Amino acid sequence: MKKMNSSEIRKLIISSLENETDNGMVSSELLEVLSYDFSDGFEKRVLNKIFTEEPAMKRQFEFDRSFNLAFYRIALTGAAAIVMLLISLFLREGFLSFDSLLGLSDGYSESIVCLLTGN
Amino acid sequence: MIRESYKGAGDDILVRASLNGDKDAFGEIVSRYRKMVARTVKGMLGDSVFADDIGQEVFIKLYNSLSEFRGEAKLSTYIQKIAVNLTLNEIKRRKRFFSMFLQKGNDELHEYDIPDNGDEQRNDAREVVNKALLALDPRFRIIVAMRMLQGYSTKETAEILDLPLGTVLSRLSRAQEQLREILKK
Numbered sequence: 001m002k003k004m005n006s007s008e009i010r011k012l013i014i015s016s017l018e019n020e021t022d023n024g025m026v027s028s029e030l031l032e033v034l035s036y037d038f039s040d041g042f043e044k045r046v047l048n049k050i051f052t053e054e055p056a057m058k059r060q061f062e063f064d065r066s067f068n069l070a071f072y073r074i075a076l077t078g079a080a081a082i083v084m085l086l087i088s089l090f091l092r093e094g095f096l097s098f099d100s101l102l103g104l105s106d107g108y109s110e111s112i113v114c115l116l117t118g119n
Numbered sequence: 120m121i122r123e124s125y126k127g128a129g130d131d132i133l134v135r136a137s138l139n140g141d142k143d144a145f146g147e148i149v150s151r152y153r154k155m156v157a158r159t160v161k162g163m164l165g166d167s168v169f170a171d172d173i174g175q176e177v178f179i180k181l182y183n184s185l186s187e188f189r190g191e192a193k194l195s196t197y198i199q200k201i202a203v204n205l206t207l208n209e210i211k212r213r214k215r216f217f218s219m220f221l222q223k224g225n226d227e228l229h230e231y232d233i234p235d236n237g238d239e240q241r242n243d244a245r246e247v248v249n250k251a252l253l254a255l256d257p258r259f260r261i262i263v264a265m266r267m268l269q270g271y272s273t274k275e276t277a278e279i280l281d282l283p284l285g286t287v288l289s290r291l292s293r294a295q296e297q298l299r300e301i302l303k304k
Contacts, residue, residue: 009247009248010247010302010303013247013248013251013267013298013302035154036154036157036158036161036162036166036245036268037153037154037157038153038156038157038170038171038174039171042149042153042171042174042175043146043149043150043153045175046149046174046175046178046179047142047145047146047149049175049179050145050178050179050182051142
């Protein structure tokens with residue numbers, strides 16, 4: 001392989017840009033000089049991750065799936081409970097208000113202040 | 120089948136065997152395409168220490184999505200698409216990170232390091248190419264990496280990047296102008 005310095009490499013890149021053909025701007029000389037690759041042991045690390053960590057990944061996936069399922073069940077149950085509470089309040093009071101939702105519709109404001117402050 | 124016998128095997132055989140959990144067959148795919156992936160990832164991210172991680176992610180994603188590979192396109196094109204997508208995601212992620220914490224504005228990727236492998240000429244060449252590529256806008260950088268480092272034609276580049284041919288041609292022409300300016304400095 002011919003020795004090249006930085007300015008020669010620059011010229012090589014510029015000339016590969018100028019010699020545009022539909023086969024790409026690739027210059028075999030440039031590729032030979034660059035020769036990109038990953039570090040040693042790359043292949044082994046990839047295979048280890050896929051073939052030995054797979055059960056752990058599966059477990060994580062199963063956990064996430066179960067967690068999502070549980071979350072949706074709890075959320076749906078909660079939403080249903082709120083709807084039922086609103087319906088029962090409406091049937092009992094004939095209207096819906098924030099106070100009735102908090103269970104304060106029957107109370108007087110003074111008695112609530114007394115209850116909260118202890119006076 | 121032992122690893123050696125997969126050496127000359129076609130991609131379709133390797134894919135089928137990998138789908139059956141054959142470690143050697145998938146190892147052959149990794150060995151066959153690692154340099155191609157390295158050119159894309161390192162061309163886009165620089166010779167950064169993170170490039171190896173992205174490279175690993177590319178092959179892990181490939182393994183997990185092999186069942187979706189229909190064989191209509193070449194395996195190399197399929198791998199290249201995964202590599203491009205993951206690399207662009209990484210660039211976006213870093214851009215977000217740097218804009219959030221460092222207020223650095225545009226280029227995010229200057230913290231690459233050139234591993235000293237004792238080959239001065241190779242290191243020089245990589246430094247020149249990496250600096251030039253990293254100075255480009257990522258939209259142009261990917262096109263130059265595909266054309267200059269991988270040798271794909273404009274049509275193949277458009278197919279891999281899922282872009283119209285006209286867009287690739289205009290970006291390529293702007294990338295060439297920018298690159299010439301950068302290299303002449």
